[in-house]
Amino acid sequence: MANDVLDPGAGASEGPAPQKKPGRRPGRPSGAHGEQARAQLLDIALELFARQGIGETTLGAIAREAGVTPAMVHYYFKTRDQLLDMLIDERFAPLRVELARVFNDPESEPVDTLRAFVETLVVTVEKNPWFAALWVREMVSEGGLLRQRMAERFGDEHKERAIERIAGWQKEGKLNPALEPSLVFASLFGLTVFPLATSRWRAVGDRAVTSEQLARHVVALLMNGIQP
Amino acid sequence: MANDVLDPGAGASEGPAPQKKPGRRPGRPSGAHGEQARAQLLDIALELFARQGIGETTLGAIAREAGVTPAMVHYYFKTRDQLLDMLIDERFAPLRVELARVFNDPESEPVDTLRAFVETLVVTVEKNPWFAALWVREMVSEGGLLRQRMAERFGDEHKERAIERIAGWQKEGKLNPALEPSLVFASLFGLTVFPLATSRWRAVGDRAVTSEQLARHVVALLMNGIQP
Amino acid sequence: MANDVLDPGAGASEGPAPQKKPGRRPGRPSGAHGEQARAQLLDIALELFARQGIGETTLGAIAREAGVTPAMVHYYFKTRDQLLDMLIDERFAPLRVELARVFNDPESEPVDTLRAFVETLVVTVEKNPWFAALWVREMVSEGGLLRQRMAERFGDEHKERAIERIAGWQKEGKLNPALEPSLVFASLFGLTVFPLATSRWRAVGDRAVTSEQLARHVVALLMNGIQP
Amino acid sequence: MANDVLDPGAGASEGPAPQKKPGRRPGRPSGAHGEQARAQLLDIALELFARQGIGETTLGAIAREAGVTPAMVHYYFKTRDQLLDMLIDERFAPLRVELARVFNDPESEPVDTLRAFVETLVVTVEKNPWFAALWVREMVSEGGLLRQRMAERFGDEHKERAIERIAGWQKEGKLNPALEPSLVFASLFGLTVFPLATSRWRAVGDRAVTSEQLARHVVALLMNGIQP
DNA sequence: TATGAATGAGTCTTCATTCAT
DNA sequence: CATGAATGAAGACTCATTCAT
Numbered sequence: 001m002a003n004d005v006l007d008p009g010a011g012a013s014e015g016p017a018p019q020k021k022p023g024r025r026p027g028r029p030s031g032a033h034g035e036q037a038r039a040q041l042l043d044i045a046l047e048l049f050a051r052q053g054i055g056e057t058t059l060g061a062i063a064r065e066a067g068v069t070p071a072m073v074h075y076y077f078k079t080r081d082q083l084l085d086m087l088i089d090e091r092f093a094p095l096r097v098e099l100a101r102v103f104n105d106p107e108s109e110p111v112d113t114l115r116a117f118v119e120t121l122v123v124t125v126e127k128n129p130w131f132a133a134l135w136v137r138e139m140v141s142e143g144g145l146l147r148q149r150m151a152e153r154f155g156d157e158h159k160e161r162a163i164e165r166i167a168g169w170q171k172e173g174k175l176n177p178a179l180e181p182s183l184v185f186a187s188l189f190g191l192t193v194f195p196l197a198t199s200r201w202r203a204v205g206d207r208a209v210t211s212e213q214l215a216r217h218v219v220a221l222l223m224n225g226i227q228p
Numbered sequence: 229m230a231n232d233v234l235d236p237g238a239g240a241s242e243g244p245a246p247q248k249k250p251g252r253r254p255g256r257p258s259g260a261h262g263e264q265a266r267a268q269l270l271d272i273a274l275e276l277f278a279r280q281g282i283g284e285t286t287l288g289a290i291a292r293e294a295g296v297t298p299a300m301v302h303y304y305f306k307t308r309d310q311l312l313d314m315l316i317d318e319r320f321a322p323l324r325v326e327l328a329r330v331f332n333d334p335e336s337e338p339v340d341t342l343r344a345f346v347e348t349l350v351v352t353v354e355k356n357p358w359f360a361a362l363w364v365r366e367m368v369s370e371g372g373l374l375r376q377r378m379a380e381r382f383g384d385e386h387k388e389r390a391i392e393r394i395a396g397w398q399k400e401g402k403l404n405p406a407l408e409p410s411l412v413f414a415s416l417f418g419l420t421v422f423p424l425a426t427s428r429w430r431a432v433g434d435r436a437v438t439s440e441q442l443a444r445h446v447v448a449l450l451m452n453g454i455q456p
Numbered sequence: 457m458a459n460d461v462l463d464p465g466a467g468a469s470e471g472p473a474p475q476k477k478p479g480r481r482p483g484r485p486s487g488a489h490g491e492q493a494r495a496q497l498l499d500i501a502l503e504l505f506a507r508q509g510i511g512e513t514t515l516g517a518i519a520r521e522a523g524v525t526p527a528m529v530h531y532y533f534k535t536r537d538q539l540l541d542m543l544i545d546e547r548f549a550p551l552r553v554e555l556a557r558v559f560n561d562p563e564s565e566p567v568d569t570l571r572a573f574v575e576t577l578v579v580t581v582e583k584n585p586w587f588a589a590l591w592v593r594e595m596v597s598e599g600g601l602l603r604q605r606m607a608e609r610f611g612d613e614h615k616e617r618a619i620e621r622i623a624g625w626q627k628e629g630k631l632n633p634a635l636e637p638s639l640v641f642a643s644l645f646g647l648t649v650f651p652l653a654t655s656r657w658r659a660v661g662d663r664a665v666t667s668e669q670l671a672r673h674v675v676a677l678l679m680n681g682i683q684p
Numbered sequence: 685m686a687n688d689v690l691d692p693g694a695g696a697s698e699g700p701a702p703q704k705k706p707g708r709r710p711g712r713p714s715g716a717h718g719e720q721a722r723a724q725l726l727d728i729a730l731e732l733f734a735r736q737g738i739g740e741t742t743l744g745a746i747a748r749e750a751g752v753t754p755a756m757v758h759y760y761f762k763t764r765d766q767l768l769d770m771l772i773d774e775r776f777a778p779l780r781v782e783l784a785r786v787f788n789d790p791e792s793e794p795v796d797t798l799r800a801f802v803e804t805l806v807v808t809v810e811k812n813p814w815f816a817a818l819w820v821r822e823m824v825s826e827g828g829l830l831r832q833r834m835a836e837r838f839g840d841e842h843k844e845r846a847i848e849r850i851a852g853w854q855k856e857g858k859l860n861p862a863l864e865p866s867l868v869f870a871s872l873f874g875l876t877v878f879p880l881a882t883s884r885w886r887a888v889g890d891r892a893v894t895s896e897q898l899a900r901h902v903v904a905l906l907m908n909g910i911q912p
Numbered sequence: 913t914a915t916g917a918a919t920g921a922g923t924c925t926t927c928a929t930t931c932a933t
Numbered sequence: 934c935a936t937g938a939a940t941g942a943a944g945a946c947t948c949a950t951t952c953a954t
Contacts, residue, residue, distance in 0.1 A: 033934080187449060189422065224455075639901045673871070
């Protein structure tokens with residue numbers, strides 16, 4: 001349903017921010033002002049969800065942060081569940097598509113591909129600070145609220161294909177054969193998104209670790225391991 | 229259950245550890261039967277917290293799972309907060325202490341130390357399946373409920389010292405100098421705990437990834453990176 | 457209802473008075489209908505508090521009496537404590553101010569002042585039937601819920617000054633010197649409010665004692681007692 | 685039921701404290717040790733009821749103060765209601781009987797009688813500090829928990845006769861005829877018990893008003909008021 | 913006697929949701 | 934568009950009470 005709206009948009013070159021160009025939503029709100037307010041609510045929800053967790057964030061809190069009444073939130077997103085769905089369709093899923101595209105570039109070499117993937121991941125989180133926390137908390141965890149919905153929308157074939165591709169590279173001798181193909185992606189995410197999810201609080205009182213530092217660190221680890 | 233793995237003296241040598249076995253708990257319940265029921269509630273709470281998140285798990289859910297009334301939960305843990313505190317003191321903190329001990333072994337070589345750390349991490353999670361999910365969701369995330377409490381109990385000096393030690397190793401030429409010392413731990417956790425946090429659901433319908441596979445994978449990555 | 461008796465300027469000239477009419481309340485409800493419902497809840501609460509005691513009256517009971525849901529009560533008064541605070545500020549404190557004004561009239565003679573005070577007290581209770589019971593139970597008693605809050609709002613200097621004034625009158629030979637100044641007020645309240653607090657039930661099945669009868673009785677007692 | 689136990693005891697000369705001499709209660713507890721514990725619980729309950737109000741005092745609070753378990757309180761007083769009943773029968777009612785006796789002395793003159801009544805009242809409260817607060821809060825107030833029970837046990841005939849007696853005195857010219865007979869008792873209680881109910885907290889930080897001072901004050905007020 | 917374990921009923925409070933205006 | 938009023942459902946917590954030991 002939302003895919004036709006987002007997938008083409010995601011394919012464009014100006015990055016993973018869809019911004020809801022022309023297409024009117026089927027639901028009620030549609031005016032120019034309303035569209036803007038709706039997008040702002042989505043942004044605020046995203047920010048709060050990332051900061052406190054989805055389950056811990058009440059609609060009232062979102063409304064307060066936006067300076068509107070809770071009833072207003074219901075006006076734009078008939079229900080809490082729909083708000084989540086729209087969040088996924090309009091903010092979360094596009095990022096996923098974008099990332100997949102980096103990996104699926106058939107031209108580049110295996111090692112370059114993985115490095116590029118890591119770097120894109122870091123840039124993505126830099127542009128969308130909510131991504132890391134949300135991913136870790138609501139995507140990875142068993143009962144994560146995003147996980148269930150994402151799983152419904154996008155199957156696992158994507159992942160299957162990626163694993164096969166990695167296994168293929170190993171057979172071609174282009175990748176460390178001791179690695180477990182099905183764990184490579186988990187490792188990449190674990191090495192990048194995971195530390196980024198904690199960076200906001202780690203930065204407090206400490207010298208913050210910049211995104212570049214993280215990218216360099218992860219690439220160094222991937223390229224050579226920990227040995228000198 | 230978890231005690232045989234972690235308890236051997238570890239709890240005694242730190243500060244605000246549980247101090248349980250001999251003296252009666254300050255609170256009310258203390259009989260033999262009660263102590264057992266209490267421990268069971270703790271186990272169930274841990275399980276549910278890991279599965280659904282702490283904030284999403286009601287005391288009623290814990291009670292239902294245990295086959296008792298919600299009032300029973302209040303009987304053993306005066307309040308929701310106290311339940312959390314006891315969970316930390318009696319289940320969570322001991323694991324942390326155990327892990328710290330592995331890293332602080334002054335005898336072993338840097339590379340061995342890190343490998344041993346990863347392996348212990350994997351074993352720990354294998355014996356305490358709730359650990360991974362709980363760590364990822366409630367320890368890493370900004371508003372994580374465990375983070376705040378753990379921070380109160382244990383300061384950050386521990387972490388500071390570890391970082392210095394790693395930097396020292398790099399200077400001695402015993403560790404890849406391109407790594408960022410303050411990120412090494414995040415990487416280790418990201419490579420192990422992070423995938424383990426998802427493994428339970430990934431295993432369903434899929435060929436499960438065993439703990440050994442994960443350990444081998446991570447060690448392979450650490451030792452040599454992704455290059456063939 | 458009680459406003460015409462007490463409000464004329466009294467609330468404005470003191471400190472933490474209600475300041476209601478013009479500006480919107482800081483809290484949520486503000487519409488015309490809501491304001492009325494809120495006032496009705498306040499009235500019902502006052503009535504029940506007087507009849508059963510504050511601690512014995514549940515929010516549910518107030519809601520039931522008003523024909524609304526308990527959640528409604530929370531809608532207007534975020535918490536039980538706030539309901540009490542508003543009760544004090546908007547209903548209880550104004551009466552206190554009014555009474556103080558009667559006593560502080562610098563023109564009248566001592567004996568007249570005390571008599572006027574008693575008469576005002578009787579009239580006040582007649583117009584605000586909840587006052588007597590509430591005063592006796594929650595203001596006088598050690599753990600009385602009003603006592604604590606009133607003490608926070610208004611200090612004791614008021615009382616101090618009154619005592620000094622009475623002592624002054626005694627020195628001037630205008631008041632029975634055998635009286636204990638610090639007990640005069642207690643006596644006045646004891647002679648009027650105290651019997652009034654019981655009158656509702658005493659009246660049942662008995663020939664009721666009217667307010668005028670009480671006033672006459674107390675004045676008769678006082679007149680031949682307070683004169684030098 | 686309880687009357688046969690208490691009325692004779694009250695008639696003795698050593699004051700209004702019954703102390704449960706020999707007679708075994710019909711209920712369960714009866715051993716020597718138990719009897720003592722039971723009396724102590726009664727005392728503590730009385731103290732707490734007076735301090736915080738009956739409704740505000742939980743059985744748990746009483747148990748804690750006594751250093752026993754809440755179950756113990758149930759052991760002695762099958763139910764909360766029975767505790768109240770026993771409190772009335774064994775502590776409260778005897779005082780009432782004692783007071784009635786003072787008033788009913790047929791020998792003394794009206795004015796002396798009333799003065800003696802006041803003085804006895806003051807002494808009674810001095811010996812039983814819980815009396816004043818309990819009377820004011822739970823006896824006077826409409827929903828007072830003692831009121832209802834006392835009313836069940838002792839009718840109003842007592843009061844009726846007293847009123848008639850006062851009216852008779854007025855007709856004989858021995859009492860101020862402007863007084864309302866049915867209010868005389870209320871006035872006496874209001875003048876004595878009422879101030880005493882507040883004295884505990886008034887004393888804090890202030891020079892305390894002694895019982896003697898109060899007695900003198902009230903008598904002074906009465907003497908020049910009740911004389912014809 | 914005495915108590916720990918256990919519970920049902922009730923209280924306060926929060927929150928998503930609806931609806932009339 | 935926007936909001937105030939209103940509510941049902943659920944959650945945390947308390948408390949009197951029971952019962953086996």
